[in-house]
Amino acid sequence: MKKLVLTGAAGRLGSYLREPLSQMCDRLVSTDWTEDIGKLYPSETYVKADLGDLEAMEAVLDGADMVVHFGAIGDEAAWDKILHSNIIGAYNVWEAAARKGLRRVVYASSIHAVGMYPKTQRIDTEVPHRPDTYYGLAKCFAEDLGSLYWDKKGIESVHLRILSAAQVNNPRALGSWLSYDDLIHLVQQAITTPITGFCVIYGVSNNDRVTVDNHKAAFLGYRPKDNAEQCAEEVLAAADPADPHDPGQMCQGGPFASVEIGFSGTASMNIVQDKKEI
Template identity: 70%
Template sequence: MASKLKKIVLTGAAGRLGSYLREPLTALCDELVSTDIKEQPGKLYAGESYVQADLADFNAMNDVIEGADMVVHMGAYVDEAPFEELLGPNFVGSYNVWEAASRHGVRRVVYGSSIHAVGMYPKNEFINTEVAHRPDTFYGLAKCFTEDLGRMYWEKRGLESVHMRILSCAQVNNARALGSYLSYDDLIQLVTRCIETPVTGWAVIYGVSNNDRAPVDNTKASFLGYRPKDNAEIYAQEVLAAEPEMDPHDPNHMCHGGPFAGVELGKSGLAGMNVVDDSKEN
């Protein structure tokens, strides 16, 4: 990137992943507008402003995105839930972001997609970025919808987008995470590469660190220049010693989506995961 962007909009800024992205994003632009349905999370960084807004409100998204060069869209309801609860933030919200971005001439949307868009594939299948959608939940279905939405806006209106299928950006405290772990440092590198790559068109990339046991293949997304550095294998001995023997017939263990693959539709997937809220405090 030859020079700083004028304005980046970050949705989901009050979330756990958003808390780690806010400060690095201020280094890439003159103005970072952070937004979330929640109240402002702590003090602001230099060059950052905050707008409390609902993704499901088109006028609010249209206003906040005006003048932006790029949007980093991390906002969503981040769990499985009844379809009606996800419809506003995860489906309509994505449409509102893309439509507003298109109207205002935004160059690119960088989207926080998820492994749950393909979560029903068996773990012993090493899947690449071109496999067909195979969602494990309504939450995963929303990710499929947004990936397809992004492709349509690229092909019909020329709005670029990169869809980061994040596996598990959280502390490594279970056996699945030995393959799915994405460190916060690697997340920041991934988002930075998605912003700084000169041309992306429509693209998909898995958000995963350089794990020995990573179950996905990013070869076809190598043009983005993402080269993760962290490796969950350093936690393997401790984690595996604490894990009971796994059932290879249990979708919780056998599918890429982990607990989301085994849960009933509409029921929380996070309830079966020990995700630690270690949001960054500024």
């Protein structure tokens, strides 16, 4: 590819994607709304841009083959904040992609689009949406937007319903963990698969306790290698007894399923901010 765009490049997941994506194209344009992201990789440039600004998105996507869209508020938040970055931002990315003739959008969706399903029900990629928050609702919107733009404008999209791409330090993560290596593999497969149309795939590693089913997305060639079971003994020994009446423990969305709408779902998750440094 000549040009690839990565939104959300300043984020934790973006920090792990920048180098491998820069090796897949002649030019990687990383973008976020911070002033800069520090040292750049050899084929990488950085552009500060607001997802809520359609003209800015058109400028960033001009001449690109594909966009890997990881930019958004990565937590539950007040409606107006989710609306600007996660909903209007998604529309602007797809509309700019259509106007600039991009072939495909690779989108960081989330388990929170279906977060209210119980973990005792193994769900596939075709279950109806069941969001757990405004954040999850925005992911539902973007998935439906991708379907619409495929049907009406012929733009392919791969929607990566990421479960939990963070260190394994709680019982839920034993089934939901997505390692950084598997994340990179997942995104690479979403980019290089010859034909995708519109599709959804769960972003999760090869965990023994996984609660979702990717068999309908097998054509993407995503074959995760890592397994959170290596952490099970230590994590379970340190955990409080499970409460079967707590939606945060019973539902796919974890703490997002139990918080009040508009309030942080990550506040109680003890996520380690281990961004990759160049």
